[in-house]
Amino acid sequence: MKKVTINTLHKLKEAGEKFACLTCYDALYAELFAEAGIEVILVGDSLGMVIQGHDTTLPVTMEDVIYHMQCVKRGSKGSLLIADLPFMSYASETQTLENAARLMRAGAQMVKLEGGAWIAESTRLLAERGIPVCSHMGLTPQSVNRIGGFLVQGRDPDQADTMIEEAKLLEDSGASCLLLETVPESLAKTISEALSIPVIGIGAGQAVDGQIMVLHDLLGISPITPKFVKNFLIESKNGIPGAITAYVDAVKAGTFPGPEHSYN
Numbered sequence: 001m002k003k004v005t006i007n008t009l010h011k012l013k014e015a016g017e018k019f020a021c022l023t024c025y026d027a028l029y030a031e032l033f034a035e036a037g038i039e040v041i042l043v044g045d046s047l048g049m050v051i052q053g054h055d056t057t058l059p060v061t062m063e064d065v066i067y068h069m070q071c072v073k074r075g076s077k078g079s080l081l082i083a084d085l086p087f088m089s090y091a092s093e094t095q096t097l098e099n100a101a102r103l104m105r106a107g108a109q110m111v112k113l114e115g116g117a118w119i120a121e122s123t124r125l126l127a128e129r130g131i132p133v134c135s136h137m138g139l140t141p142q143s144v145n146r147i148g149g150f151l152v153q154g155r156d157p158d159q160a161d162t163m164i165e166e167a168k169l170l171e172d173s174g175a176s177c178l179l180l181e182t183v184p185e186s187l188a189k190t191i192s193e194a195l196s197i198p199v200i201g202i203g204a205g206q207a208v209d210g211q212i213m214v215l216h217d218l219l220g221i222s223p224i225t226p227k228f229v230k231n232f233l234i235e236s237k238n239g240i241p242g243a244i245t246a247y248v249d250a251v252k253a254g255t256f257p258g259p260e261h262s263y264n
């Protein structure tokens with residue numbers, strides 16, 4: 001696979017071509033993903049739920065993400081590698097810079113932070129120091145206790161307007177891309193059209209620039225299966241590699257997510 005960079009994602013957005021992202025936690029899958037044409041790999045703190053068996057992402061530590069990032073890096077063959085800054089690892093600006101640097105040293109090429117306006121200053125500091133940032137808005141699982149559950153965000157018009165403003169602020173602060181989780185499709189469309197940076201969606205409908213799934217959801221083995229999840233293994237004639245290729249094909253053809261996977 002030709003090496004994917006943030007410039008690749010920008011070009012795909014400009015050309016109106018969709019790109020496929022997937023979470024990954026080890027070397028062999030990372031290699032498989034490149035063969036299937038996955039442009040972006042996320043070492044997500046979802047590892048707390050799908051690998052470690054927790055019921056939220058909150059217990060995940062910097063050491064956990066670093067370990068999985070190092071594994072993924074060894075197998076990676078050109079996909080752009082993003083790593084999550086885990087819960088409370090970016091609560092202060094000093095912590096943010098130190099922990100983001102640790103993830104970059106472990107092999108990440110971009111770091112992901114959950115939040116809106118409050119992460120704007122950290123985003124600016126990171127970007128100025130050469131660390132690309134993916135901002136994560138909408139349902140931010142690290143805030144599940146404040147939100148009151150894994151609930152759709154941005155249905156209320158005032159909340160939607162705030163999200164649009166905060167997304168623009170993050171772009172202006174230097175974010176390289178934005179991930180939107182579990183928001184109405186119309187809101188995701190408005191935000192994608194308003195931003196020039198690539199917008200990646202999960203449970204955000206079809207109108208974003210790229211899609212992401214949690215690997216275990218794609219394979220149909222996650223304990224929780226929200227509406228936006230599709231099991232691609234069930235129809236695969238080539239096991240797991242076939243399921244991953246089917247996901248990439250469906251994202252690029254615009255057939256996934258369908259209306260049945262989206263919120264209105």
Ligand code: KIV
Pocket residue numbers: 023042043044045046047084179181202212214
């Ligand atoms: O941690 C993760 O895997 C994520 C995805 C839900 C996008 O942030």
